[in-house]
Amino acid sequence: MSSITIRNLPEETHRALRLRASLAGRSTEAEVRAILEQAARPVGRIQLGSLLAEIGQQAGGFDLNLERDKTPAAPMRFE
Template sequence: MGNINVRRIPDEVHRAIKAQAKAHGRSTEEEVRIILARAVMPRDEVGAGDLLWSIWDGVDLPDSAIRRDKTPHEPIDFE
């Protein structure tokens, strides 16, 4: 397994992670591992959009071209 050393974490973030770890009954290190894994690993959960799409999947709708856009979205830039 690899190791990562993250420097200059803001104090408020560090405190929040420690509090979250304590609330979950885990060490801070384990909490960070879980946070990282959830952030980068694909989820097996079915989202609301997938559920709604499954309602119409396979239905023959003449004169309509319903296609799901699977293009990744770009985050909004508020600046």
């Protein structure tokens, strides 16, 4: 794993990062890592679930009432 050092970080920014990390229930280092990972993701990458949800909202939504099939599945056969 790579590591970086950030110099000359204003105390106010450091304090805000510590608060944000505390609210998220993680360390300041983990919070900074999450922020960097989010910021470094490729732009334009489509999240399929988000795209489908947006299409459904634009279409006015729908009600999907499915009953789960509760019959037991046949056991696997390894012959």
